Amino acid sequence: MKIVVIGGTGLIGSKVITRLTAHGHDAVAASPKTGANTITGEGLAEVLSGADVVVDVTNSPSFEDQAVMDFFTTSTANLIAAEKEARVSHHVALSIVGVERPSDGGYFKAKAAQEQLIRDSGLPYSIVHATQFFEFIGGIADTATDGDTVTLPPVSFQPVAADDVAAAVARTAVGEPVNGIVDIAGPEAGRFDEIVARVLESRNDRRRVVADPAAPYFGAHVSERSLIPEEGSPHGEITLDAWLEASAK
Numbered sequence: 001m002k003i004v005v006i007g008g009t010g011l012i013g014s015k016v017i018t019r020l021t022a023h024g025h026d027a028v029a030a031s032p033k034t035g036a037n038t039i040t041g042e043g044l045a046e047v048l049s050g051a052d053v054v055v056d057v058t059n060s061p062s063f064e065d066q067a068v069m070d071f072f073t074t075s076t077a078n079l080i081a082a083e084k085e086a087r088v089s090h091h092v093a094l095s096i097v098g099v100e101r102p103s104d105g106g107y108f109k110a111k112a113a114q115e116q117l118i119r120d121s122g123l124p125y126s127i128v129h130a131t132q133f134f135e136f137i138g139g140i141a142d143t144a145t146d147g148d149t150v151t152l153p154p155v156s157f158q159p160v161a162a163d164d165v166a167a168a169v170a171r172t173a174v175g176e177p178v179n180g181i182v183d184i185a186g187p188e189a190g191r192f193d194e195i196v197a198r199v200l201e202s203r204n205d206r207r208r209v210v211a212d213p214a215a216p217y218f219g220a221h222v223s224e225r226s227l228i229p230e231e232g233s234p235h236g237e238i239t240l241d242a243w244l245e246a247s248a249k
Helices: 011-022 044-048 065-086 106-120 134-143 162-174 192-202 240-247
Strands: 002-006 026-030 053-056 090-096 125-130 149-152 181-184 208-211
Touching (some): 011 026, 011 162, 026 044, 044 065, 065 090, 090 162, 106 125, 125 162, 134 192, 134 240, 149 192
Parallel strands (some): 002 026, 002 053, 125 181
16 A cells, blocks of 8 residues: 655654554655655645545644644645545545634634635545644743743643554555544643653753743634643553653653
């Protein structure tokens, strides 16, 4: 099976490529680095020739509201058009838990617009909803820092390892289209501020984490369950403690 991974040179994409290749699939990494650009459309016809499945794990280089909306709508529209020309039989996209819930955050709105384009495309599809990655918790802290204080909302949080996300995306890519959502979250839930504090402490980061219910998350105001999946959703295997131990080596 030929599976083209758009964004295949990034964190998740490269892990997906490794997993698919190990299972005998012809997994092709596509990105501007390899000559395939979803914004301009350059190289898409060539890389998608003969593809059975396309996996989209791209991300916007800017999180500014209009820029992120323009990225996901333009990129997805160009990709869908190229897939139809190539007669691709399964479109898989990585998205985030909570997109279907009302949000005032620009990033969430852009991902919701991307998902709507996929649903309206007529292509068989599967959308993987993941919670936030362990790997990005440090970056979350940075965006919420003022001086030596990190301010975050004390809502439920269930982050997941990038390896577990990649495994879920790869499984979905080789399966039948679900024409709906596949969730993946970490095996443990806790409070957002407390989990971030654990990660900072493990890195001997002296910043103080403060809980504030009014604090935004990448510009969005979130409620208690905004960032976690529905009960009973599939979980990854890697715990936060195991990931912290491995990442410290």
